[in-house]
Amino acid sequence: MGDQFFILALPLAVALVVSRVLARRLNLPEPILLLPLGVAMSFLPGVHEVRVPPDVVLNFFLPPLVYHAAFLTAPRESRQDAVPITVMAVGLTCATAVAVMSAASLAIPGLGWAAALALGAAVAPTDPVSATSVMQRVGAPRRLVTILEGESLLNDGVALTLWSLALSGLAVELTAAHAGLTLLRVAGGGILYGLALAWLIARVRPLFKDPPSQIVLSLMTPYLAYLSAEHLGVSGVLATIMTGFVFGVRGQGVLQPASRLTGQVFWNVLVHLLESSLFVLLGLQMSSVFHGVRQGPWTWASLAVAALAAITAVVGLRLLWSLLVLPLARGRTPLDLAQRLVVGWAGMRGAITLAIALSLPLSVHQRPLLLFVAACVVVATLCLQAPTLAPLLRTLGLGEARAEMLEEASAREAVLEAALARLDALAADDRIDDRTAQVFRQLFELRLDRVRAVLDDEEPAAATPGAGAGTVRRELVRVQRAKLRDLYRRGEIHAETLRRLDHELDMEERRRVTGRQ
Template structure:
């Protein structure tokens, strides 16, 4: 970082903070501004000589990003749409990587197939963060969000497996038979290791009870999944995905209710920092990338970038509108929704992480990073900013039954709490006065839910009884949580509704632990 590390750290921090403020005011995706701010920071003398080693990107940035995505996956919804998710995550990702490999090989004379495949593997996986945030903001069907998130989770594993094969090709000749055998070994080994680690973490978590230790364990988990798996020469990505998914569908998870609120904030901030840092690092290295590709004619660079971007966008639109058309998974995906899925294929942090992890001695490394950055910026700048108008133009909105789902879930868990309260009062475990106080509170919330079905926030402005009734409040929270999990298992509500209401119960549980504050 040169001779002025303080200046470098300060400039880097500004590059992380300012674009976030400007993006909200300009209503554009933050990454679009992070890259140019990073480029400006890269011009500072204090930032000269800053180079990110490929192994740092793979070993530090990827594990927590992949783990969090896997942990938050909706299992039942993903299972219901397993066919379209697989068609996109496996079929489209593989097709994209191969088509980009061919296009890059034709556009860049002398580019080895392994280097071209590395570029294809970097560009192939989508990043659903920008797309899903737009979809949720405009009230798009939750099914589209589920498909995009499920696709992004699986295509990370597919792309990074292809990237591993490309790296093997860069280091030595690889036959088709050797590649197939190696692929099977890497995939199966990663899955088995991930399942074993999830079982171990599930046992170990019972030892820790304080929030700090639990959050520390949750932070260590993705690295315990990724790094040892890579040392065993199996897929660290698949191991991380399997570990995160297995713990995510477990009722206990890694964090206990009293720690989940703090843990959620911690992971949200950590993911934001990691993703933002990747974009800024790309911007910092832009000048170096330009310097290394300056000998190439700018017309050739522009044409190559246009070809690669066109292949990525056109192939996805064709795949979602044509290949997904005959897919039947419960109910068919409407043509309008398939168009939205096609236009929602933005690239982001994972693409940058893979591109920046291309070995330093790889042929045309700077050119490959340049092309990957072009795809990221064009898809974020063009598709993310036009997705909301496209949704409105196509009339793709959230069905009424999904809007009412949350209110019906609230009604069910409040009725479960009242039933549990009646049982406790009947057994003389709660005195009549205390029972009546809680009964009035929950009946008030229930009346509001029934009055404005789907429009209430469930008890804002209400205050639960004081801390000397902590034991009763714990029983009522437990009854509501059990009812909520029952509704999800039976398919009455979706994962988003369950997590939103479970979060409110965590708040109630935290209030109990903190003495009613």
Template sequence: MGEDRLFIVFLVVAVVVLLARALAGRIRAPDAILLVLLGMAAGFVPALPQVVVSPELVLFGFLPPLVYHAAFFTAPREARADIVPIVTLAFGLTTVTTVAVAATIHALLPGLGWAAALAFGAAVAPTDAVAATAVLQRLGAPARLVTILEGESLINDGVALTMFGLAAEALGTGFTFAHGAGRLAQVVVGGVLYGLVVGIAIRRFRRSIQDPISQIIVSLVTPYLAYIPAENFGASGVLATVVAGFSIGTHGEGVLQPASRMVGNTFWRILTFLLESALFVLLGLEIREVLRRPGGHTWGDVALTTLAVSGVVIGVRLLWELGNGPLADLVPGGRRSREGLGRRQRIVIGLGGMRGAISLAIALSLPAAVGPERGVLVLLTALVVLVTLIGQAPLLPLLLRRFGLIESDERRREVMVARKAGLQAALARLDELAEEDEVDERTAEAFRQMLEVRLDRVRYFLDRQDADGRSRPPGGRHVRTELVRAQRAKLTALYRKGRIGAGTLREVSRELDFEDPVVIRKSRS
């Protein structure tokens, strides 16, 4: 691709992302839905060049950071508590879905071999929890449902990509059962062991780094260090990346030191959003030619196949979630893990399995050995993603309200309780330092007043919530906003008069960012 064409594609990606963000804020729809629609619409702009996305670019460029980010921010205690439902969904359901979709597509497209059918099944089998959890968290759904969906999405990525890799190998060489079992063991065990090695090595290495920029560079290199060598060794790069990310993220404070954690979190949030968004747009640009001539198939065939595959994907998941009780009971701790997950919760989990960026990435990496059907399989994957996002995401708010599963204000109260405990511990430690003469009384009093003001705000929130059962933002938020605004105005005036320099203006402005309620609220959304 020439430099001019590359620039045009980059510009289209940026425009689509900006439009999706603007529309998402207005109509309160998940970004993923709008990115799919706008990305596919962008493919019909006549002046745009034809785009062919290299499978290697997707596998080695996009996947490592996406998978690593999900693994790094996994909640270990919550995931361990719900390990049985997570594992049965991630391993059992992903395998069943892959086989069911493969059988369906093989019946509808008889010219497609079983290896290619299994590769396609592996592409649409893994879920993407981004859209579902965005809806659930915004409405205040039980945190347990969010944990299960996120944990499942993290593990089933590795399961699906492992099956996809084996199916892709079978396209070129053909497998016997014994050979396939041996390769599966090599892929899984090798990936897990190498991921552990990378995780331990990075954790030790990062302790010697204090510079925030160097910390971010290390965090960016880590997923590629885990993924690419593992693939070259014949192991699973995805499993290696998942294990490395989970190992680093759950030991100590993770890759980033406290001074750079806020910047690092922002960097990774923006990076993963841009990578996922770019996948949707690139897919839209690539399928333009397929839409004009869908692999020799009629549009009726494409529509029928899309509905059939989407029905299998959604139906198998619902049936699995509602009927896998006997299977879960066979697992140690399975019966206990199902406590609190009634029929209503399982229906929400069943309809929370939308497909997204990982499915697109796998489809775009289908090898040329698939043959002339590759284009229509990419198209079908995009349409299945679209059907699950548009068809399932709007149902979640209705179901949560209908089933009475909205736990409004619980998360915020939990945050306030944690802040209260932390501030009380800080005050107790300050008294100890004062008694031991490690801090003079004037300094101790200054810190004590600062901590007590913060503690009073937390108590005020908790008292109001306990009084009427509903949380309302503390009345001091407006005052804090006005005070910060006044300080910003004064800083700007001092700069314009030449009394302070640009460096001082930026430094003090950054400090005010940590006090501005508006900035804090937007950074959390």
């Protein structure tokens, strides 16, 4: 087992490093390079003999990915756009699964409804990472990013619920009534269990004070939610999503301020490794997939037709849904034609699709076929849509970040003014000495001048505070954080602005904790 782990870990590490270097030089999304690198690595001696059990893929990769996405969901913005998010995440996901199921059944006679539904459920959920990274880089409206992220989070739960139904259909015969009751029990039970578990962990969290313990607890949370829910026969992914969403709404989850910087780095690295590893793992299995396809009853023509039909259903249906169905959703200010076109084109598939497909049991004889078609859908959407999204945004005039930049500058101005007001109050009450008050006043006034000029926020280091600087810094951070929360509660800033400025305050607080001025 140790030798197999090393044989598998080495190509994974090499592929991750090489893809990162090539992606930067070629200006391409990393997943586009990870899959062919995995295929190339599969020809190394001994690598093609290593097999990762499907249940390991589902139980190890999926929980932290969906938990992290749920944790970062903007609660107020998602609530404001709940109607379009629901229309896309529930309606479009179900429609896509049915469309792919129908297309695959027609392209490959005798496939069976359960196997066809498994394929549809695998390729139905979107992966917003590639799309949102492009949109944030070019400065697209944050509302579009929120809708895509909210849709991706919710459609993961919908798709995996359909996936569970398909697996049940592959194991035993299901009637329509039985299938409906199963869906209701699995979905409803998962949501309730996730809420209960979040309440319990929130009570346990204060017992852990040191950063390593808090980070370990944050890592244990998604696995505890997912695995225990699955053991109880309810939806593990919905339980994990609800747990992550509750902690995200609460502000900072299970991490205390002193642990957040380290925790953010830990989770960013972990999610990147998990998502990238899924693409490499699929590449490593492609040789066995092709071998299984050749041994099966399917012809290359039928495979090509099935892949093309699935790609057309995934891409085409999403565009039609965004342009024709989404305008019918009544809610907040409707999306205009250009925004709907971007939403329709930003439906790339990625890590979640791969995790679902790779978790298909080895006992299912259609597994090579389903993996092949799912891989074609992922590669096609990444190669077709990801490189063209930025030009589309610029062509439609949605690449301006002026509004977001002004919002952030206004938020910075407000929190700095609150800090200066608190500093004056501390000085007036003789709670700090004049030297310390003057140094911090110069520091914050300089920052305020830079913010008002919409320049970069940099700290001068011209003077050294006197005694009591740590107390002053802690108090000023507290006041700024309270002002920032107030701005968000009043709806004056976006959740992304809140997270960015909150991160800077965490860094400021860390300077206080580590004794750096």
